[in-house]
Amino acid sequence: MPITLLQELPEVRLGHFGSVFVTVWYSELTERALDALEGQQIKLASQHKTVTLVSIVVGASKSPPPELRDRIKARANDLRAQRIGNIVAVTNKGIGAIIARTFLAALSLINDEKMIIVKSAREAADAARAIPGQDPSVAAYAGLGDELEAFVALAAPQAASR
Numbered sequence: 001m002p003i004t005l006l007q008e009l010p011e012v013r014l015g016h017f018g019s020v021f022v023t024v025w026y027s028e029l030t031e032r033a034l035d036a037l038e039g040q041q042i043k044l045a046s047q048h049k050t051v052t053l054v055s056i057v058v059g060a061s062k063s064p065p066p067e068l069r070d071r072i073k074a075r076a077n078d079l080r081a082q083r084i085g086n087i088v089a090v091t092n093k094g095i096g097a098i099i100a101r102t103f104l105a106a107l108s109l110i111n112d113e114k115m116i117i118v119k120s121a122r123e124a125a126d127a128a129r130a131i132p133g134q135d136p137s138v139a140a141y142a143g144l145g146d147e148l149e150a151f152v153a154l155a156a157p158q159a160a161s162r
Contacts (some may be wrong), residue, residue: 003151006040009033012159014040016149019048020128023055026156029064034071038079039040045082052085052131052138056152058092061114080113086132087116089124091152121148123160 003015003022012031013024021044023037044051080086090100091154104117116127125145129138139146 019036021051025057026059050084054087055087089118
């Protein structure tokens with residue numbers, strides 16, 4: 001069963017596989033991307049008791065601006081209450097990956113939610129399947145890694161639509 005596309009912006013593609021909420025980041029977090037992320041998570045959580053957030057970073061190379069970091073911090077508890085897991089795969093290489101990982105380390109300092117940081121979509125799938133309390137259909141689906149890799153491999157949205 002492939003990942004269902006929920007929304008696509010130049011900066012992010014959002015989808016889900018059952019209760020697993022998948023985000024693929026092509027560039028830095030923007031206000032509209034954060035709006036989409038929050039809105040889609042709330043919708044998915046209303047359909048499933050809880051969600052597992054899997055974020056795959058393929059192109060972000062700088063931290064979000066202070067106003068977005070403040071908003072993330074302000075909404076963290078509400079969104080965390082809907083999640084049983086938060087997994088981030090930073091798949092890009094070089095300075096972009098270092099910046100992304102640095103931002104995530106800083107975010108984890110202001111957020112009580114435990115983040116699992118991995119380097120590939122396949123590792124993210126394995127981590128999602130292993131989370132205690134995971135939906136049994138997700139935990140049992142050995143093809144989740146293939147589905148995540150396929151979702152990431154879709155062509156990135158056109159920057160011209162920004």
